[in-house]
Amino acid sequence: MKKHPLLRLWAFMGVLLVEISPTLYAQEVVAGGNRDLVFLVDGTMEPASMVALRDFIKRFVEPWVVGPSAVQVGVVLFGSSPSLQMDLNTHGTKESLVAALGGIKATPGQTVNIGAALDFVRSDVLRPEKGSRLGQGVPQLVLLVTSKKSSDAVEQAAGALKQMGVLTLAAGSRTADEQELKQIALADQLVFMTGDLDAPFGNPREIVDALSTLTGVTATDAPSESVETIGPTRKPKVARDIVFLLDGSDHVGRSNFPSVRDFIIDVVNRLDVRPEGIQIGLVQFAEHPKVEFYLKSYDNKQDIVNRTSALSLTGGSVLNTGAALNYALIHMFQQSSGSRRRQGVHQVLVLITGGPANDQVDSVADELVLHGVLAVTVSSGQADENQLRSIALIPQLVFHKTNFSDLPALAELITPLLLTEAGA
Template identity: 35%
Template sequence: MYYLVGTGSNKRDIVFLLDGSDDSRNGLPAIREFIRRMVEELDIGEDKVRVAVIQYSNDTTVYFNLKTHRLKKAIIYAVRSLRHKGGRTRNTGAALQFVRDHIFTASSGSRHLEGVPQILLLLTGGKSNDDVSGAALDIKQNGVLSFAIGMKNTKQDEFSYSVLVELESPQRDVVFLLDGSDDTQSGFPAMKSFVQRVVETLSVGENKDRVSVVQYSRDPQTHFSLNTYKEKQNVLAAVQQLNHKGGKPLNTGAALDYVRKNAFTDSSGSRHQDGVPQILILLNGGRSQDDVASAAAALKQDKVVPFCVGTRNADILELQMIAYNPSYAFSVLRFDDMGSIHQQLVSFVKRVPRQQPRLKSHNVLGKNIYLS
């Protein structure tokens, strides 16, 4: 757990958001002990680590904010005194929005304007009764690194914790697969422009979003891999320099198989083993001359999430077969019209959740913590 919150003298603002609904009542003693032991390891201080504790159910209650306690012993005493809130409804989305609007603020002791890392640890016992996605996106856009920690009720006085997913992944591996056949030559500048527009919305970096571009016709060609560029401006410049490949026939099935075996691999920079979302964006202008079904199924089996954008000359049923689900297949009249679906595509891409990486059991501070 400590790789999330750190130890030592680094400055951090850490907010614990606790599920106080009726379902979590039995786990409160374990929750208190979990937080207490974690705080024991932190370098608490006004100019060091600050901690807040918030509890929610149908509504949200501030137990103490980031500026309430400056001493470790005061925080530990307050945590030991924590009482269960209660409430039948678990409104996690509203609670996330509350901490964004009222806790990660200067008036509540947040130092986000000074560049101090803002960390949210959500301990929740079940599915939310309201929508979480919009609030999670707002939290991320506010610069907060957020993690959800699921609580599995095992005994009256014991909870088992496992780090599930970041509320919205700050890391993605995105591979663009471009139709470079003879039929798309006139539309290739629009394809490049679309790729650049999508990349502009990403946070490109070695430990953030990674981007690769592959072009294909009869056979595929990698222009750059996921581990080639670490800066957004370098990705954008490389896309601008792309030349149309040309060639016939259009073998989309072979291209899908190629990216699965070559682009989404450790050696090419893929972080699939870490649970980072693996995203394929196919821009296509015609029907494939080979079979796509088996290659598409293999991609999904490997937990790759394909999105497809096709022109009027593409086979929409074929694209729906390739896409992760039919709503991830978009149809436009021509490549120049892709701007009309840009916002929706980006929205879908950013909602792709982290995969659960293979978990290893660790005994951390006397609790069962499962970390990848």
Template identity: 30%
Template sequence: MGRHRLLPLCALLGVLFAGLLPNLDAQEDCTQGLAADIYFLVDSSWSMGEENFEHVRQFLYSLTHALHQVGGDRFKFALVQYNNRPETEFQLNSYPTTQEVLAHIKAMSYRGGGTRTGLGLDFLIHAHMTTASGSRAVEGVAQVVVVLTDGRSQDDVAKPAQVLRLAGVEVFAVGVQDAVDSELREMASQPHDTHVFNVDSFLILRDIIQDLVVGLCGAVAQSGSAPNEAPVAGGGTAQDSADLVFLIDGSQNVGAANFPLVRDLVLRIVENLDVGRDTVQVALALYGANPEIKFYLNSYDSKASILEAVKGLTYSGGDKSNLGAALEEVAENLLSQRAGGRADDGVPQMLVVFSAAPSTDDTSAGDRALKRAGVITFGVTIADTATADLEAVATDRSFVLSAPDFRAVANMGDQLLQFINGEVESTNINQNEFTEVIAVGKRDIIFLVDSTMGSQAVNSAREFVRMFVKTMPIGPDEVQVGMAIFRESVLQPMVDLNSHGSRDELEASVDVIKPNQDRKLTLEQP
């Protein structure tokens, strides 16, 4: 994000804002020396208006200044405005000093639009709460989100709020005027009396700053443990591993002159990945009338080999752009275990589609196959030439990027990397660990698993059961665990309650439950 040049008007606004700062002078360090990554998600919809947005700017300026007073340089800040679409104002690592952050806030412009708070939260998770964007979560630094909105969201906030909650992120919800209290509580962390603020007027925002700072300080002080990373096969972790496929329009819609620009985008992304058998694997295919696989996930072991293969790509041409057939090819052949796919090991699988025109065939079958398999799909298009197709197949509409022209495509690598890295780090964000064995007495517990879920979801369910078993006193006179799967009206027992007399035996049976190619579960006998 480019830094804003200060105008004389900003100096005047600085004087005005300074008079609104809460009296926090000489306040003791309420965070006990701990650091925090603080993300502001700010509604800038039409219902707010320019005049009220000025009060929001003042609120953000004063709040940031007050937080800097108590947290110093240990506190880092990021800000996203949202309406119909979220837009990054700055990331945690955009500015080295809080003074530069404050200068940006003063110069921030009002955008206008709808109110898609759920999309804003999702964008924050995927594009900002990543190591590449400056997050220090893997170092154990507290993650704090402050949401400000003035009305009911036009989309669902429950799912992204649940992701944040399970990841241990502290969420503070600030509502103004027509904000819905139940929705604020849906987003906010517990206890609500310190995490939810709902005021009748934008003028009153300044009156809640001190209470908000105190609440945030308390949340940071209570958060001191580093997050756990889920181990995967090969010695890496699920947070630094991925299967990544590039699917590129090779038809005349791109053209021979523009194809090298698209190729440069792929090169820029690969150059910044940690490529290897136990980290990120890369595959690539072109599509026109028919898909053409250039290399598989297991074709190359090194980054240098992949870069050479990408540099050797040549334009194929043709007047057809059958994206649907290409998506089916990816689902069937590029992400499978025989092609190097590691979905069964819990590794996230991702697809980046570059399209320069609407598809000339139906994309629905391929789209369904990828979504069933839990593949995370991103899209890149020129202007709005293929936006509708890509938004339909993408995991989320915010995962579709639009370049104004082909020359701008190569410069989109950094933004795509933020998405990719964010998904690698957040795929297992909802895997919690049980940390102590609880005396529960005799119990018969049965887990029922939907076998039509994608590989990643099934593996997450299996991992949940395995961790649960690890902490229970397993035995005929203590806790017995059973497991069954279902598909439509068919129920299939996998682990009987009385079939395993010890924890080790039970764990071994749970570990071998895996999704197979047609997404049913199978049990391999140990």
């Protein structure tokens, strides 16, 4: 069982969100990419719940760069009518934003009109002059938090936000209406129900299942216009830093190693490899890791294919997968090695293994998430699937074949997952 499952939701949203729970303090979190996030909050909650929510927002923004070229946060309170607390562009620094949170206070009331509040976000908050970068393709997220059932209809307003391409989530206490929140959220699994809103927002392990089907959106210039969903057949040009972490132990063996190499080559041949697009790095490991090439080593597909074709098995009976994952995080997903994480480029690690790890993998798997690295596992032979599920973000990113010779056929299935905006 993972110690901090809340992290799994934000990372898989494709948008590399990292949520810091009240019991987790990351010493070094690098969050990449631009985001516009609106907290839509029931202002009639108990004062203690509002204090907890302010603290939640504060901890959420702590690892992020806040500003017009990074992450922007807006807050709207609602009861019988919505009340704007801050636009997306009200605060250009984290310090200013955190200082302003203290002024957000609960107001007495028994009526909440969530439908009107959702419409207000769509028409008055997600606009260019209010800081929204929807027209620039920046992901738009709305997190609704409520303690009550709405007194007005929500379905039409929620649908209008979804039509814009907004990622909507909903958190509610036991006095909220779960079915109503399911109408609002992008998917049923994106509804957090908790007994008390001053507690963390539930266990979102199940939420990531729905997000696994998302392929991202491109936004139009105006919020009122429709958006175009990017499906796999459109093959949009995207930037990714992808590191293959390859088991070179005797668990794979010399007879199976060509199938593993072919799998990597088949994936690479499906990617748009170039300095502004996809970059590929590769580490082979058994007892110790060995860099075969860095993300910055090759700027074209053919060089990577040639180098991969020439790989030879390291060999050895000891398989320290945890140490290899940690090595990749420290040495591969760094600017000096070619990583573009600080420019907002999604970071992906593809672990390919044929045996169980001889060391611990759970803690370093959490570190990968904290640093915005999406892990996908591909395995065969004697690999421990339960162990691999603790490494990958969700079960849908764990791929196992009985025979190594079947691995190359996975390339067509896995490649779209490496390119989609939800992780995605």
